[in-house]
Amino acid sequence: MSTSAATRTRLPDSVGLILRWLLAKFAGGIFVLWAVASAIFFGIRLIPGNPAEAIMGGPGSQASAEALAAARTHYGLDLPLYVQYFRQLGQLAKGDLGTSYSLKSPVSEVLGELLPSTLVLAGLALLFAWILALVLAMLSTRSGALGSALASGLEIVSAAVPHFWLASVLIMVFSTLLGWLPPVSTNTLAGLILPVITLALPLAGFLGQVMRDTMMEAQRSAFSLSARARGESEIGLLLRHSLRHSALPGIALSGWALGSLLSGAVVVESIFARPGLGRSLLSAVTSRDIPLVTGVALVSAGAYVVIMALSDLAERFADPRIGRS
Template sequence: MTPARTARGWRAPARWIAAKLGAAVLVVWVVATVVFFALRATGDPLEAILGGPGSQAGPETVQAAIDRYALDQPLIVQYLLQLRDIATLQLGDSYARRQPVNDLLEAQLPSTLLLAVLALALAWILTVASALIQALSRGRIGSAVGSAMRGLEIVASVSPQFWLGAVLIMVFASSLGWLPATSAGSSPATLVLPVVTLAIPIAGFLSQVSRDALVEADEAPFATSARARGASEARVLLHHTLRHAALPALALSGWALGSLLSGAVVVEVLFARPGLGRLLQEAALQRDVPVVIGAVAVIALIYVAVVILTDLVELAVDPRLRRRARPPQPEAETEAGR
């Protein structure tokens, strides 16, 4: 292998990595910019720093807050200082809690990540189960099963999480008493209702995408060829069509996790569960700019990281994508390699 060919082989992955890193920086910059100016438009941050309306802070305390947070500087200077803090991962102190933002995020992030990952895993289990049920059921009974499953998918995908969570609390906590209504405590049972609340809408959407892809794959030439070679329907499903049907839903897993992280705001508040979403909701109500920007920036970075990981998994699962990503080889080098 010549040095030129080696350089070309590394150039494509390097461009891909640079593009993903650039996308991550762009996402964080846009999010931080929107949040900063949106929160500033809601009122003077000095009021939030001093404890809200009616604060009895003296002139010295007010001046100390102004000096500490550079509130006497033009707005554009304050914005640039905020971007500098994000770039250096030094997000400052919370206005309301008087604690470093990094410490607050570090304490709340694991709880939210656990909730989102468990919800995504459950959503995928429900998606695969739905695809298997619809694919293995045939005939008149199968048609009825497929229609019922499609109806459930639609209902699940459009169910608002706050409504779904309230219904689950009413049925399984208040009426039956099987599960706790809040997430107070460390028992695994406290995770059940929040995880199910987050997972069902995502599972409904992923199931619809997978079902359409499964129908298309079932009619593809590779499936017909497998049947012609004597493969059973179960073998065609498990070894051929199901893998191809999972690819579109797999591509949407990054979006799904981002949706779960944003949905965690509603679910953590509804189930009184500690986490990044609840911290973000409280900080937004208190106009706690450093905490809101820090939390949103972390969520954005997690979303970009998951999208990159999803792309890598797609490359590992689908050999066609690896062939497309492989840089073309000049004819002369191809002949030399022979």
């Protein structure tokens, strides 16, 4: 078979692989969104309280029984549970997230205002966590026994530190004692430093442990021995080979890392009084604001699906052998 004929044969196969990959990711994303919407729908109804009171302004609104009954009828809360469920799924399928009970605004508009703040916080925290993880991994594998033990200890401690405790310590040291940084997150760079560090440190500790193990395996592998035999320096071996291989598990865990950051944002945004999805989610759950809780959860799940797909692409780009199977 000629070269051109072989190329034409491989091209449809490549297109077919890409289409199957896209179809699998799309179907998986739809399933995740359905599962999240279903879990939120049934889970929030297990919380004690009357949703109609949340619509009327909360238990302290002193709404009359007639007003509560009217609110239940208007929002369909008096319908059977399965009817409410399928009605909500139909609205979500059309892109209608409803109106927030507590804020009296369309959920899509509320999310549009809050999402950029949380994405900036999570994105900076993920970047900082990656940098710290790579530094810790290199220190633990390149600094001798003492440096390795110190870096490994830092990884374990960082991974085990709770967000609320770390945030409290950082505020006490850098805001109360030293006065270097504001205790409340603002729209300035200084107001972002403490929240970003609080989110990034635990994640960096976990990623550092995973990257360290992979980096040590890469340094003992056959290709590293071959590169040293060709005269490759240790720095060149680290930059050209070890770092790429150690980054693979971190790339694969990026979707999980985003989920961890979004869940941590609930605590961090509340402690630092930063407006965002996490802080609004906590308030919405407390007030039984079903549309807002559903909207925040679906946006978070959608972001998780997208990041998982992008991390899969990045992993295939970093290691082309993954895409050959």
